[in-house]
Amino acid sequence: MRYEERAIGFDCGGDALFGILSLPAAPSVSRRGVLVVVGGPQVRTGSHRQFTLLARALAAAGTPVLRFDYRGMGDSEGAMRGFDSVDEDVRAAIDRFQQEVPGLEEIVLWGLCDGAAAGALYAPRDARVRGLVLLNPWVRTDEGAARATLKHYYRGRLLDAGLWKKIASGRFDLLGAARSFVGVARSALRPPQEAAQCGAALPERLHASLSRFPGKVLVLLSGADLTAQEFSVVAEAPHWRTLLATPRFARRTLPKADHTCSRREWHEQMTAWTAEWLAAW
Template structure:
């Protein structure tokens, strides 16, 4: 029997966070904490996190989803994904307190929530695993290369493009400017810090305020607000890619990666992996499991995609 969900409130550095617990009837030693990415709240886009938590609870896995400080119904100032370690620790504390018998927690995160999970997991021995979907590894160079490689190739194969061209409705000038801008970003000379593996701090500047998803030629590209676009760019600070790498290297638990086949954010992360022996070694480790849902967009917006993600998650959490 599935129990009714519970609304919870708990403190975090002087602020008050809001969460929803999806409990289970029998005691469980492992649960899933759903980390909410981008400027959104605990329900998720198209109620994804609500439905995921309920699906996990139906399989005997307790789940909790919560709002960061400054998001949803939580108090405080809004912050980006690189500044939520305290929120995650407070949420793990509350999750374990609300579920007697819970001994360990799996962090589940999509996009920049996956990146936030990588930063945090090694700091908390109660975290035994991570489910990371389409991790955010945005840099101006990486996004430009991913777009050139994946978007334009697919775009040329679309009948709609050629219909626009032959009907005279295609804007060659705008297309040329966009292509030239991407070429410039993809192959611009990088600063010395980037050449030493500290790139990844500067991110695509096209996004403005909102976790917007833009469909393009069967692919989806995600833009974060300006606060996240400049994260990790302090002089001398490790770039985003390096911080993610160090976080995953320092975490000894199990990891499940889930990638969308029709998402530029996922492709950019995978291109980063292909360019790095260290990343390739990490993803090839026995503790890492990997799934790809070829037709899915960034947020797995169709029911069949969402259900597949929930199935992979529950099967993996119960497999060890």
């Protein structure tokens, strides 16, 4: 199926926002649409046209997609804001999406990194949102990043034959590496009350929000990405394991992919997983 695109503008708090609507070319009544919630600082095209290609592929498969710029980003007016302060932007985009696509009843928010976090925080506040696709969701804390680094980076380095060759030849800064390791280890082992002062509430905010959200959730993770690895560490906690094990959650991992799925085969796999998931319910 082919697709067509058109630019649209809409108001949010007195500022003009702009986006691109991708529609199936064949006339159809679409009850479900995908709104791409970009990460920041980012614009509606995405890194290496990631969101553009995603929107076109989904539209060609029959699902309308809207991608837009937050206030203060890209072509949109207003002051730049953080990912946890874009509820008004997302709501205004959904309102306009429904105006442009008659009969649209269900919205799926698709986000990368802090765009995924923004979508997860927004979802339970709007009954029109029935689904979430979270690619490498942002749950960053100093403690969590350190634990992910210990588990994934240092473990891999110890198994790297090249590292031991450098050590044996005297070309490795052993003292500097030891200092770095100690610093990471201290962050990973920081007491909970001290970690909370460093922003450790974000994983719990996301957990609470996803627990309240009654819709379906697809979690997509890149195996070679620290942000995804940190989410995996967070997800090992008992309350996260319980939540993710419920039938409304699905999880897919692409082992060698980077944060933005920069290779064609990685992008196409993530897009295919999204399309299959959308068609399954």
